[in-house]
Amino acid sequence: MPQDTICAVSTAPGRGGIAVIRVSGPEAVTITDRIFRSPNGKPLAEAQANTAHYGSITDEKGHALDDVVATLFVAPHSFTGENTVEISCHGSTYIQQQIIALLLRQGCRLATPGEFTRRAFTNGKLDLSQAEAVADLIASTSAASHRLAIQQMRGGFSRELARLREQLLTFVSLVELELDFSEEEVEFADRQKLTELAREIERVIKRLSDSFSLGNAIKNGVPTAIIGETNAGKSTLLNRLVKEDRALVSDIHGTTRDVIEDTVVLQGITFRFIDTAGIRETHDTIESMGIERTFQKLDQASIVIWLIDATHAPQEVEELSRQILPRCHGKHLIIAFNKVDKIDDATRQQLTQLYDRLTREMTDTAMTFLSASHNQNVDALESMLVDTVNLPQAGENDVIVTNARHYEALIHAHDAILRTLDGLQTGLSGDFLAQDIRECMHYLGEITGQISTDEILGTIFSKFCIGK
Known part of the structure; x- marks a missing residue:
């Protein structure tokens, strides 16, 4: 303990x-008592734990700095597991600076970024994945990211990993016990049961690692590319979606020459909308670079909104489908016919048939009609986007991985358990089996901090803000 x-x-x-x-x-408590004065003169050291006390902060000359409320937490029943006092003062930056300076003169040290949370980890109040969830909770910008951070901070992910490590420990104990009796050729571990257990562990680890693509999108925003020909209305649609004039709108073709990004929360889910340069043949060097970036962003997106000018859709589809559709496999594609205020019902029917022909051999596609300039049916597009994400409920038994470090460790753990399964099927000797099992346990332990180094901890907690 520090x-x-x-x-x-x-x-x-x-x-x-x-x-x-x-x-x-x-x-x-001792240091705070040197600067805190309660009306009844009673020091915090004599007060009950988990109580709040009104009083004033005074400097060495007895001058009052502010009226405050001091809340007392006695170890180990505090966030850090140590004696803790939280001083609630007025929000003036000057007052805060003066109180901090006074505490430093009385013997405190200014905390480094994340040091309070690191002490909570060191003192066993949180495991490492829960500590990281504190930072995620602070940074959450949507209901979905908030829900996942809360679920992880409360230990849902940790319990899942603890169960896996317990099963692996039983597994490796039986295998290593056989090694102690190798000369007698005793088999303590039923290979069939071990294979079934290893398969179950592999399925769980695979499920957790596969959830990262969704978890990362929820945490950082679902990347959604708006693509199409020049002057199809992409910038107007972006402005409608983010509820502000984020992109320059003009009737001149090729106005958007670079990628414009902004985020918006729709029904608790953060979407990162990417307005791209219009796709067309051009000899303009700058515009050509913008179009190249359009295809890069299309490849990176999870959702693609192909915005088509409904007044001459067949021509646009003829020119762009070969460039766009092959890049949309494995993504959610929404074909949005824009400027529908300028077409009749017969044309709508023809566009529906065109959509059916385009997507005949594709999955995860949808179609909508809208008018971005008149804000017509944009809300329906928003609902379609939310339905596309199809966010599951994050309960105790439905863990979603949001942290890249956790994902990397799970990938390594999955490789190790696959080697274990292969070894069981080929009759690999127990010592090699035990090595692979322990490697799997090692990577799972890295996530929760059961296996950690000062370098890893320093990297993680340095990303926190001071005071957390």
């Missing part, structure tokens, strides 16, 4: 009328 006492402002600057200064460590 022997020094740390302090920092735990609230974002300039965000409200109240700020919270956290003090944590063995001397947290």
Whole structure:
């Protein structure tokens, strides 16, 4: 356990009328008592744990800095597992700076980024995946990302991994026990049962790693490319979706020459919309570079909105389908016919038939009619996007991986369990089986911090803000 006492402002600057200064460590209560004065003169050291006390902060000369509320937490029943005092003062930056300076003069050290959460991990209050979820919770910008962070912080992912490691430990114990009796050729581990167990573990690890594509999209925004010919209305549609004039709109072809990105939350899910340069034949060097980026973003997107000018759709489809459709396999494709305020019902019917011909051999496709300039049916497109993501409920038994470090560890663990299965099927000796099993356990332990290094911990917690 660290022997020094740390302090920092735990609230974002300039965000409200109240700020919270956290003090944590063995001397947290003693140091705070040197500067805190309650109306009844009773020190915090004599107060009950988990209680809040009104008083004032005074400097060394007895001058009052602010009226505050000091909340007392006694180890191990605190976020960090240490004695902790949280001082709620007024939100003035000057007041916060003065209180921090006073605490430093009384013996505190200014906390480094993520140090409070790292101490919570070190003291067993959180495992590493839960600690990382604290940062995800702070950074969450949608209901979906918030729900996943809460689920992970409360230990849903950790419980899943703990169950896997327990099964693997039983597995490797039986195999290694056989090695102790190798001369007697005793077999403690039923190979058929071990194979069934390894297959179940492989399925769970595969399910967790496969969930990363969805989890990463929810955390960082579902990448959604808006593509089409020049002047199809892509920039107008982007502006409608993000509810502001984000992109320049003009009747001149080739106005958008670079990629424009913005995010918006639709029904709790963050979408990262990408307005791309219109696709057409051009000799303009800058516009050609923009079109090249269009195809790069199309390849990176999970959802593609192909916006087609309904007034001359057959011509656009003829010119662009060979460039667009092959790149959309494995993605969700929405074909949106724009400017429908300028066509009749007969043309709508013809466009529906055109859509059917285009997508005959494709899956995960949908069609809609809209008028971006008149904001007609854009809400239906938004609902279609949300349905496309099809976000499952993140309960205890439905863990979704959102962290790239976790995903990498799961990939390594999956490789190890596949080698174990292969070894069981080919009759590999127990010592080699045990090595692969323990490697799988190692990578699962990296996720929760049962296996960790100072370098890994330093990298993870350095990404936190000071005060967390």
